[in-house]
Amino acid sequence: xxxxxxxxxxxxxxxxxxxxxxxxxxxxxxxxxxxxxxxxxxxxxxxxxxxxxxxxxxxxxxxxxxxxxxxxxxxxxxxxxxxxxxxxxxxxxxxxxxxxxxxxxxxxxxxxxxxxxxxxxxxxxxxxxxxxxxxxxxxxxxxxxxxxxxxxxxxxxxxxxxxxxxxxxxxxxxxxxxxxxxxxxxxxxxxxxxxxxxxxxxxxxxxxxxxxxxxxxxxxxxxxxxxxxxxxxxxxxxxxxxxxxxx
Amino acid sequence: xxxxxxxxxxxxxxxxxxxxxxxxxxxxxxxxxxxxxxxxxxxxxxxxxxxxxxxxxxxxxxxxxxxxxxxxxxxxxxxxxxxxxxxxxxxxxxxxxxxxxxxxxxxxxxxxxxxxxxxxxxxxxxxxxxxxxxxxxxxxxxxxxxxxxxxxxxxxxxxxxxxxxxxxxxxxxxxxxxxxxxxxxxxxxxxxxxxxxxxxxxxxxxxxxxxxxxxxxxxxxxxxxxxxxxxxxxxxxxxxxxxxxxxxxxxxxxxxxxxxxxxxxxxxxxxxxxxxxxxxxxxxxxxxxxxxxxxxxxxxx
Ligand SMILES: Nc1ncnc2c1ncn2[C@@H]1O[C@H](COP(=O)(O)OP(=O)(O)OP(=O)(O)O)[C@@H](O)[C@H]1O
Ligand SMILES: [Mg+2]
Numbered sequence: 001x002x003x004x005x006x007x008x009x010x011x012x013x014x015x016x017x018x019x020x021x022x023x024x025x026x027x028x029x030x031x032x033x034x035x036x037x038x039x040x041x042x043x044x045x046x047x048x049x050x051x052x053x054x055x056x057x058x059x060x061x062x063x064x065x066x067x068x069x070x071x072x073x074x075x076x077x078x079x080x081x082x083x084x085x086x087x088x089x090x091x092x093x094x095x096x097x098x099x100x101x102x103x104x105x106x107x108x109x110x111x112x113x114x115x116x117x118x119x120x121x122x123x124x125x126x127x128x129x130x131x132x133x134x135x136x137x138x139x140x141x142x143x144x145x146x147x148x149x150x151x152x153x154x155x156x157x158x159x160x161x162x163x164x165x166x167x168x169x170x171x172x173x174x175x176x177x178x179x180x181x182x183x184x185x186x187x188x189x190x191x192x193x194x195x196x197x198x199x200x201x202x203x204x205x206x207x208x209x210x211x212x213x214x215x216x217x218x219x220x221x222x223x224x225x226x227x228x229x230x231x232x233x234x235x236x237x238x239x240x241x242x243x244x245x246x247x
Numbered sequence: 248x249x250x251x252x253x254x255x256x257x258x259x260x261x262x263x264x265x266x267x268x269x270x271x272x273x274x275x276x277x278x279x280x281x282x283x284x285x286x287x288x289x290x291x292x293x294x295x296x297x298x299x300x301x302x303x304x305x306x307x308x309x310x311x312x313x314x315x316x317x318x319x320x321x322x323x324x325x326x327x328x329x330x331x332x333x334x335x336x337x338x339x340x341x342x343x344x345x346x347x348x349x350x351x352x353x354x355x356x357x358x359x360x361x362x363x364x365x366x367x368x369x370x371x372x373x374x375x376x377x378x379x380x381x382x383x384x385x386x387x388x389x390x391x392x393x394x395x396x397x398x399x400x401x402x403x404x405x406x407x408x409x410x411x412x413x414x415x416x417x418x419x420x421x422x423x424x425x426x427x428x429x430x431x432x433x434x435x436x437x438x439x440x441x442x443x444x445x446x447x448x449x450x451x452x453x454x455x456x457x458x459x460x461x462x463x464x465x466x467x468x469x470x471x472x473x474x475x476x477x478x479x480x481x482x483x484x485x486x487x488x489x490x491x492x493x494x495x496x497x498x499x500x501x502x503x504x505x506x507x508x509x510x511x512x513x514x515x516x517x518x519x520x521x522x523x524x525x526x527x528x529x530x531x532x533x534x535x536x537x538x539x540x541x542x543x544x545x546x547x548x
Pocket of ligand 2: 283284285326402
């Protein structure tokens with residue numbers, strides 16, 4: 001497997017994405033919403049002096065739950081990118097000529113994965129910075145200290161987020177092989193968000209606390225899912241399968 | 248050799264044995280569903296074979312390591328153009344050239360050379376998605392050639408093209424032959440095969456015939472003599488002709504046709520017989536059977 005070859009594919013995909021509005025939307029919308037909306041809500045609550053929700057005692061818990069939305073975003077963004085890049089090739093039937101080149105199946109799959117992962121990382125890390133700054137600005141007066149950065153968010157961004165992105169990309173690959181248009185690829189892809197939304201609800205209702213240990217455990221579980229999805233997707237993404245079974 | 252492909256219980260290609268020489272234009276003919284695309288895909292190592300063997304140059308199509316080497320020396324124009332519609336013509340080619348590790352200067356030269364040859368250089372910065380079918384097809388051909396492969400597979404390269412565009416593509420294929428490339432062409436177009444192929448094979452799951460277009464034309468039935476008369480042949484004329492024991496004699500309207508092996512010798516007694524029986528000969532022609540005759544006969548078997 002040659003990374004340089006995968007990179008050629010990813011670089012071409014970036015060129016294509018620049019011209020596709022839907023890819024832009026999926027890269028931009030969710031990160032903007034998370035990074036702007038949540039700080040704005042808190043700002044609003046503090047201005048209103050609503051100390052029920054934004055009281056110093058409950059605030060840290062709330063903020064951790066909010067920050068989990070960055071993970072959900074990280075899983076959401078690649079769905080739009082990967083399903084476009086794979087279903088799009090399917091519609092254009094441009095995979096067959098690509099498969100006739102001396103690339104291995106793994107290199108093509110890796111190229112597709114990179115082209116979904118990199119824009120997601122850029123978008124989500126940017127969103128994370130904006131989010132942290134916004135939250136700090138909105139809560140400093142209430143808390144008396146800057147809540148971010150902390151170990152919690154570091155674990156979330158550097159450990160959990162990458163495994164969540166990989167999970168979502170691989171899931172998109174599998175879904176994309178079975179559907180014929182980008183929209184249904186997206187709607188099936190959304191299923192991968194449900195477990196994450198579940199975790200968010202559990203934390204919001206204080207059934208679990210998203211401390212560093214819990215985040216690591218969640219990361220471990222997602223990593224296990226990644227491994228399973230990896231095997232399924234490499235099985236799906238084989239020349240012969242693509243040409244004869246993909247519909 | 249004995250190449251076979253089964254999809255579940257359906258046998259798409261059955262014990263196919265072909266040999267294509269270096270520098271030849273080889274035409275694979277067959278009706279829809281005959282297994283032409285499947286054959287090409289097996290030869291390009293895109294799908295596995297069920298049994299049998301095959302070689303491109305010295306490389307084995309069943310061998311995993313060889314298959315990468317094979318893909319390096321071949322170019323495929325697949326039955327769908329499969330262009331990236333959101334990339335320009337130039338970027339489509341540049342992408343493929345990069346995959347084959349062409350150095351940058353050579354990449355530029357080749358892209359320019361092929362786009363100019365196919366009349367697309369002016370359109371190099373236009374998105375491929377906005378091209379007409381013919382332009383897309385040409386671009387797909389340029390893409391298959393960008394790494395200067397020794398062997399080129401083309402799956403129906405002129406399907407969907409207007410006569411003029413088809414001619415450009417055919418001329419281009421002949422040009423490639425001059426550059427000593429080996430070309431494996433799938434087509435339904437018998438006329439095209441006849442005009443440009445050195446060798447053709449007719450298949451319908453199994454191989455039905457293989458040879459030069461001329462050999463195949465002759466293989467079905469020899470030539471025919473067509474005699475045009477002033478009026479429909481009357482009984483006297485027909486009786487006279489029957490005495491000559493001609494093969495496949497048919498009298499239809501004002502014409503009489505029969506099989507002929509050596510027209511120079513066989514035709515004059517026939518004309519004499521007609522004249523003696525009181526008929527008036529207006530014209531006499533010898534027609535060969537066409538590749539189409541052979542094709543139809545073999546495919547229907
Ligand atoms: N992925 C597949 N799964 C099952 N059957 C297939 C598959 N691909 C091809 N076939 C079958 O194999 C046979 C040969 O198909 P193939 O595409 O090779 O024909 P072809 O000669 O290229 O036809 P055409 O002239 O229409 O392009 C057909 O009966 C087809 O239905
Ligand atoms: Mg075909």
